[in-house]
Amino acid sequence: MVKVENISKFFGKVHAVKGVSFEVSDGEIVGLIGENGAGKSTLLRILSGALCPSDGTVHVDGFDLLTQRQDVRKNIGILFGNEVGLYERLTARENLEYFALLSGMNKRNVQKRISVLAECFEFKKFQNKMAHTLSKGMRQKVAIARCIVHDPKIMLFDEPDAGLDFGASKIFFEFLELCKEQKKSVIFSSHSMENVKMYTDKIVVMRAGNVVKVLNSAEYRESHSNREFNQFLFQLICEETVSA
């Protein structure tokens, strides 16, 4: 379980995240939506421990992310957004191996785990190709596999569906369902309304650094038409059109 309390982040004078609180239970998939610059990426980076919040706390299974960093870190995997950073002069497989070894896995488990992931995300065919020869979508698959190579309990994905084709996107979200069964917590940000509506248990809407709404997507899926749901989310995301 992840408990986020009053998280704030300043970059110099820029107040990127403004006192955000929410919870994610085990086996819950949370979608993070908001306009560009709303603070989604910053929030995910803070949750991963890559950035330190200016204020507030994050607890993972009762451990404080800031003070008990080493205990928590190995339970978290994060896919960073924007450019997919792979080592260009390593093969896809070597990229995964490197991160697996650094996460403290032993050699034999590493090979097994990578084979499972290669099968699952369908990159077995090009796993021995140098990263710089891969297309954007292929790289995205490898990057996703890399961030969860150590099988973390908490999985954070910043725009994982960017650059994936329909098939790959479907595979990814089906994989998330599997993780849900294994009681893992997933938070992902996305600009695809469809994916967010379909595959989440909970949606966190951010606007200008604030969380403006946390809603139960399962309920909405049932009680509203697709069109109404879209309308509603759109209103939440864009301030101007929100009434009362």
Add this chain to the structure above:
Amino acid sequence: MLKEISIIFKKELKTMMRDRRTFIFSVIMPFVLVPLMLFVISYSMSNFRHQISENISLSFKNKDDLFYKFCALQENIKIMEGGKELLERGLVSAYIETDEDLDYKILHGEKVNISIEYGNSSINSIMTTPFLNVYEQSFLEICSSFADLAAKNKITYEQAEKILNYYKVPATEAPKVSSDVNEGLIYVSMLAPMMMLLYSCVGSAGCASEITAGEKEHGTLEPLISTGVSRDAIVLGKLLTAAAIGLISSVSAAAGLFGYAILQSITIPNMSLTAFSYILWISIFTSLFFATVNMAIGVFSKSYKEAQTYMMPVSLMVLFPSYYAYFSSVNNIPIQFFSIPILNIVYVIKELFAGIVNFNHLGIVSGWLVIYSVAVYLIIRHMFKKESVIFRI
């Protein structure tokens, strides 16, 4: 921690070796470039010397004495009127002052003084020295050959003039005589410290920028940090890689240098296996030091390009001390010089090339290099913990 360092080190080294640019620049280039440079230098120097030997310009204080006439007769000497002033204006290579009563002394078998004054700035003057020495020696030898007769007053001015006129130093002979000073050796021992130093610095520059700033640029640094590996392990693993590449580079430069020496059958007189192994020893510390400096620049920079830009002046800074040290002798270097950064490395390598193994100096220099490295490492460590440095703002 050690395990993490070794994982990072192995991976970085592997990627570096796969990078053809780094491999060629750091490993192959020094081995090829250093001998090539030596070839070019020694070739152009001998060319230059040849040109000079064909046209030596002199001015005299005393005109029309026997030495003046002797010189005037030589094909490749050109005498200009105007005295010492010409030397000061750089129009002649040397100014010659003889005894006022030179002719009298020669005709009476007495010792004579010929002083040759060279300009102190012109390279012409420096190159002319060996030739003029040959002429001076020849002149004095001829004079002394009839000194006995002269002492008994049995030589007339005309006879002396005639004897001297018979003798012309062939222009082509002079260079042979003068190149006894093994020029190749001079170049090798001048360039050796410079090249080893330069390459231990330049060699790790590309690697250091790639694995720090380059990693930021490619977006792999954040994932790396988020694995929870301690930042010390990351910095140390990368530092070792950069140092290793720098070391390979400077050893490769040294190999090129020795290769050249063997090809040209230049023997470095005092070089021993011991001295050579201490050269390697110093190279290790030197590479470590420059690797830390380059890493610091790389960590600070936002991109590979930016890092390379900052590293340029650093490698230039390396050249000046080597150049300065070239002009000082290796004997009696004041001990405090071994504490001056970079200069101390040049001096200790120079010493070793002269076969001097001074453990005091070696210890002081290695000690300082470790201290500098640790100091710079602490700076890197500090920067690496700052979000504003790691995540571009």
